[in-house]
Amino acid sequence: MIKVQKLSKHFGKVKAVDEISFEVKEHENLILLGTSGCGKTTTLKMINRLIEPSAGNIFIDSKNIFEQSPETLRRGIGYVLQNNGLFPHYTVAENIAIVPQLLKWDKKRTEKRVAELLEKLHLTKDYLNVYPNELSGGQQQRIGLARALVADPAVLLMDEPFGALDNVTRSKIHAEFKALDELKRKTIIMVTHDVQEAFELGDHICLMDQGKIIQDGTPADLLFNPKNSFVKEFLQEQKLQLEFKAIKLNQLSRPLKGEAEKGVGQKVNNISADVSFWSVLEHFKFDGVDELNVIDKENNETWSANFEELMSAFYQYKKQQFHE
Amino acid sequence: MNEQQQTLWEFMQQQSDKLLTQTLQHIGLTFVSLFIAVLIGLPLGIFITRKKNFSGPVLGIASILQTVPSIALLGFMIPLLGIGAKPAIVALLLYALLPIIRNTYTGITGVDAAVKEAATAMGMSKWQILFKVELPLAMPVIFAGIRTATVITVGVATLASYIAAGGLGEFIFGGISLNNTNMILAGAIPAALLAIIFDFLLSRLHKLNIKKLRTVTIDLPLLLLVLSSLYFIPSAYGTKLKAGFTPEFMGRQDGNLGLISKYGLKIQTLVINDAVMYKAAYEKQLDVISGYSTDGRLKAYDLVVLDDDKKIFPPYYAAPIVRENSLKKFALLEKILNLLAGKINDSTMTALNYKTDYLHQSPERVAKDFLVANKLWKPARNGNDGIVRIGSKIFGEQYILASIYSMLIKGYTNYDTSTKTGLGGTKICFDALTNDQIDFYPEYTGTGLLAILQPSPKTIDSLTHSKDETYNYVQKEFEKKYKIKWLKPIGFNNAYALMMRKKQAKGLNIKTISNLKRYLDR
Structure with a gap:
């Protein structure tokens, strides 16, 4: 879907981005991860030509983006900024309707779409005629997201979208982000310096340093097969938590059924097999369940397990990874 | 106090026609300049x-x-x-430019970079970003600039009357030279009110919310245009020749008022x-001007004095x-x-003034050359028998006379001298004399009669048609009232005069007023 080839950007003698190449598949969520100054934001901004590269090529849907006018290109790409960049002189409704206005949609279509998005983002209609400065940070960020999604672009670029939010608000928005079906249809490139966020939201992570991609792979790849010591050290902190986030239920071998019998009155929840182990822990901790029914749609089977059984399967999987 | 207010009110009622014209001219001048300043300043600021x-x-x-001082700027504009x-509009708009350009620049550069980036990233073109994002967000700052410019322009526009552009300055400067407080106030109060009213109205616009600001952005230029047009309503009539008179001359019986009542001059x-x-006058912008008969520029610009055949200008012989007490002290x-x-006649004095005013020689040098x-x-002699204090008013002719007297005193006696030049106008000079701050200064008979007595x-x-009767009268009265003695006249008569370009006057065969x-009525 998006193909980046030997992309470079030099500011004077500084090579901010140095001949990087990567690919993002359709509906995939790619994270550009790294410390500040590693070139991740510059890379992102070259994709919608906010920054013109010094060298290299970018294709979206096999079309060279440098052969289109920047305005046309940008109208087809959603963009979410860290500080939301909402227009302070526009109401919420007007802010969301900026791109439809540029694309000259008729009024009805715009209104319908704005209302639909507001509902999906759990904001009531009362907010339509409110100015951004009257909203909380989380609400502003949701409007920023709505504005980027309004014309249903195939590609969404997000520059540290949750960076300015407090932890509580951030995890709430993370949850909404993962649940929003509109986003599942998008190809997303997101910049962040937050490793936890990268592991939670990314299908695919490019870890960058000094303008180069150090490693490009799934969260599990980075965690269990680090390419070099830089990657290893980068992920060292909170490693266990990352492991919980990197490993998905359907990667585990099905645990052997223990001897414990199902007692009466036990609480059982259903869970999809393609979620991370982290969500499993959340179910046990916050919902107080005793057992989970794992529904594996891909293999068309269902199995159940309790906390101990799942933990032992998790450690078994980990062991295998390190022995490989 | 009460009486003062009443007379001011009476004055304003009496002069209501003029006051209205001047006020309209003032508003017009202000807004023509402001309109053009916005037209230039806004794009320049954006650029x-x-x-x-x-x-x-x-x-x-x-x-x-x-x-640049306003008067100097107006002066630069004339050539x-x-x-x-x-020239008045150009000078005013130059003054209005800075706040408009600077606030446009500050306002636009102050727009949040994230907002601009968002606008670009959503696919807005440069022009769309300018009109939909940058200008609306910078509008409060730009408005503040226009507000500052308006107040400055209302103030500076009073100076427009210096170069015949009208406005409330006519009353203000006329009042100052005639020492007529009512006239000053009749110009100054409306000017101050205009500044306050415009500032208030603009501040109201300023506070409107952003929605309404959009309509204001459209209405404001229209409003400016309408107000600007006020300037062109007066000054509709014209005659064969054009006259330019000083504000002082305009308000005096022995000036324009006399020209109208005694000669019936319509110009x-x-x-x-x-x-x-x-x-x-030299550059043919004006044909007839009011001046002083010994002014150096008469010679410099090749002008000729029209004979005052009905004697409305009183004699101004200098002495x-x-x-x-000083005469007793210094025998x-x-x-x-x-x-x-009797040593300096009109043409000699004109020539001396020409040297200082036009050739820019120092008064001391001119004085010495003359002597x-x-x-x-x-x-x-560098004597030390006491110091004679010489006063002079604040213009070239008086400086020359003071220098001549100083040199005579030092050369012929053992007295030393100190000169206090630049004692403002008649009133300041005369007060200095009566209060024993100076011993003498050169005065004019007409001034003694009309301004002091x-x-x-x-x-x-009964007096002004004869130079001798005027001189005798002031001499007698000054001695009686102030114990001040008029010595013998120096010879020249620096009176008001109407003048024209020599060539034109000759061509039209005009020698007298x-x-x-007759020429104008024909």
Whole structure:
């Protein structure tokens, strides 16, 4: 879907981005991860030509983006900024309707779409005629997201979208982000310096340093097969938590059924097999369940397990990874 | 106090026609200039946000323009644009430029970078970003700039009357030169009110919310245009010749009022400052001007004085006036000062003034050259028999006379001298004399009569047609009232006069003011 080839950007003698190449598949969520100054934001901004590269090529849907006018290109790409960049002189409704206005949609279509998005983002209609400065940070960020999604672009670029939010608000928005079906249809490139966020939201992570991609792979790849010591050290902190986030239920071998019998009155929840182990822990901790029914749609089977059984399967999987 | 207010009110009622015209002219002038300043300043301000390299020079030049004294700027405009509305508007708009350019620049560069980036990233073109994002968000700051510019322009527009562009300055400067408080206030109060009202109205616009601001952005230029057009309503009539009179001349019985009542002269008249009046006549911007008969510029610009055949301009023969006490203290003083009596006639004085005013020679040099040429000069004796204090008013002729007297005193006696030049106008000079701050200064008979003694109009009428009767009257009255003695006249008569370009006057065969009237009526 998006193909980046030997992309470079030099500011004077500084090579901010140095001949990087990567690919993002359709509906995939790619994270550009790294410390500040590693070139991740510059890379992102070259994709919608906010920054013109010094060298290299970018294709979206096999079309060279440098052969289109920047305005046309940008109208087809959603963009979410860290500080939301909402227009302070526009109401919420007007802010969301900026791109439809540029694309000259008729009024009805715009209104319908704005209302639909507001509902999906759990904001009531009362907010339509409110100015951004009257909203909380989380609400502003949701409007920023709505504005980027309004014309249903195939590609969404997000520059540290949750960076300015407090932890509580951030995890709430993370949850909404993962649940929003509109986003599942998008190809997303997101910049962040937050490793936890990268592991939670990314299908695919490019870890960058000094303008180069150090490693490009799934969260599990980075965690269990680090390419070099830089990657290893980068992920060292909170490693266990990352492991919980990197490993998905359907990667585990099905645990052997223990001897414990199902007692009466036990609480059982259903869970999809393609979620991370982290969500499993959340179910046990916050919902107080005793057992989970794992529904594996891909293999068309269902199995159940309790906390101990799942933990032992998790450690078994980990062991295998390190022995490989 | 009550009486004062009433008379001011009466004055304003009496002059309501003029007051209305001047106020409309003032508003018009302000807004024509402001409109053009916005038209230039706004795009220029936007331009320098795009080409940052230019921001330094552009803001620098605008700042320098702001520091040029207003009168000097008006003066610079005359050779380029003549007199009247054009140079006044250009000068005013130059003053209004800086706040508009600077606030446009500050306002636009102050727009949140994230908002601009979002606008770009959503696919807005440069123009869309300018009109939909940058300008609306910068509008409050730009507005503040326009507000500042408006108040500045209302203030500076009073100076427009210096170069015949009208406005409330006509009353203000007329009142100052005539020492007429009511006239000053009749101009100053409306001018101040205009500034306050416009500032208030603009501040209201300022506070409107952003939605309404959009309509304001459209309405404001229209409003400016309408207000601007006010300027062109008056000044509709014209005559064959154009006159330019000083504000002082406009308001005096022995000036324009006399021309109208005694001669019945009807001529299109502009009010103008005397500093630029002569040049404007020379450059054919004006045909008839009011001036002083010994002014150096008469010679410099090849002008000719029209004969006052009905004697409406009282004689202004110059003579030193001295405190009687000083004459006693310095026994030789009277004899020395009278050395100059009858030595300088009109054309000699004009020539001396020409040297200082036009050739820019120092008054001391002109004084010495004159004394040497007339074989009166003696080197200073550097004596120490006391110090004679000489006063002078604040213009070239008085400086020359003070220098001549100083050199005579030092050369012929053992007295030393100190000169207090630049004692403002008549009132300041005369007060200095009566309060024993100076011993003498050169005064004019007409001034002594009309400005200091101020007798009844009947007495004035009976005296002013004869130079000797005027001199005798002031001499007698000054001695009686102030114990001040008028010594012998120096010889020249520096009276008001109407003048024209020599060539034109000759061509039209105009020698007297009556000739001028006949030509105009034909």
